[in-house]
Amino acid sequence: MRSSLLAATTMGQLQKKLDLISHNMANANTPGYKTRTADFSSLLFQQLNNLSAGDEGATRTTPAGIRQGTGARLGHTNIKMDAGTIVSTNRPLDVALTDDKQFFQVQVNENGQAVTQYTRAGNFYLQPINNNEQVMLVTNEGNPIIGQNGPIVLQGNIDDISIQNNGAISVTRGGQAQIEANLAIVQIERPRSLEAVGGNRYRFPDGALGVNLDDMIEAVQNVNIKVGSLESSNVNLSEEMTSMLEMQRAYQFNSRSISMGDDMMNLINQLR
Structure with a gap:
């Protein structure tokens, strides 16, 4: 039926x-x-x-x-893509973006190639690499966070590490603190053009909207993030x-x- x-x-x-x-x-x-x-x-x-056949010329209202x-x-x-509420965690590697068009950049391996994807989740971690001689700033899934000079890799023997409100990463060794990296945060003018790829990450679809992606992505020069906090979901x-x-x-x-x-x-x- x-x-x-x-x-x-x-x-x-x-x-x-x-x-x-x-x-x-x-x-x-x-x-x-x-x-x-x-x-x-x-x-x-x-x-x-x-x-x-006889009703074809009749006036109808139905x-x-x-x-x-x-x-x-x-x-x-x-x-x-509306921004969620910012919640304080007091964890030094937790950061929250204050603009709903801004994103962190994440390096992901796809078919043997390193590609850039985007996320709003700022719960970062340190992952030892190269026989514990270095550490890399990664997401909760272990994907590298991209800084101004590529994935953020720091030398080991770190006494303390913190992220400042301008995105600078301060590392303390032997009582001396210095800036060793900076988060590369981008602003995407049309964030709804992104598609979800899992793991709380987003990317531009192939041939997105037939426009030049360079016109849609802009590096944030005056970074202003909230440290020790996370953006909650907007559910x-x-x-x-x-x-x-x-x-x-x-x-x-x-x-x-x-x-x-x-x-x-x-x-x-x-x-x-």
């Missing part, structure tokens, strides 16, 4: 929306996470005309027939719970349509 096919198609798309909502709720406490939203669009429909659709699908997914749990209930009710409605269609077919089969 057409109604059952329509309901089954829509249920599959509603499940994708529920998965998206669940992903948002699971990352409500992930630093720098941005909410994903989804929009539905109608699939193809069929026009069924019910005019007889459609000349009915439209039967084939369900709905998840049209596209958006990322809300609104009350909105996500409301959306989840709406999707569950829609899913139940379509499931009931299939059950009713099955009952009607059983009734027809029992007719003598």
Whole structure:
């Protein structure tokens, strides 16, 4: 039956929306996470005309027939790039960006090549490399953070390390503190053009919008970050719970349509 096919198609798309909502709720406490939203669009429909030959010239105020659709699908997914609330952690390697268009740069290995991606999560760590002779500033997944001269690599034997509000990294050895690196923060004028790649990272899709990426990315000269703090996610749990209930009710409605269609077919089969 057409109604059952329509309901089954829509249920599959509603499940994708529920998965998206669940992903948002699971990352409500992930630093720098941005909410994903989804929009539905109608699939193809069929026009069924019910005019007889003598009614073609008649004046009508109603459609000349009915439209039967084939369900709905998840049209596209958006990322809300609004800045989240800044929460104090008092951890020296936690930093929060104060502008919602600014991003940290991360070096990621893709198919043997080093590519640059972007993140808002500022929970950094030190990872020993080269037999503990050096340390590298990395994300919580171990991806190098890019500074003004490439990935930030520091010599070992560090007594203390701190990040200043202007993005400078101060290292103390033997009671002497000096600036050894600087965070390379960029500003992206159209952050919604980014796509999520997992791990709380973003990148520009291939051939993004047919524009020159150099015109969209600008190095921040006067860096102003908040040290000892993290940007929380911008997930609104009350909105996500409301959306989840709406999707569950829609899913139940379509499931009931299939059950009713099955009952009607059983009734027809029992007719003598």
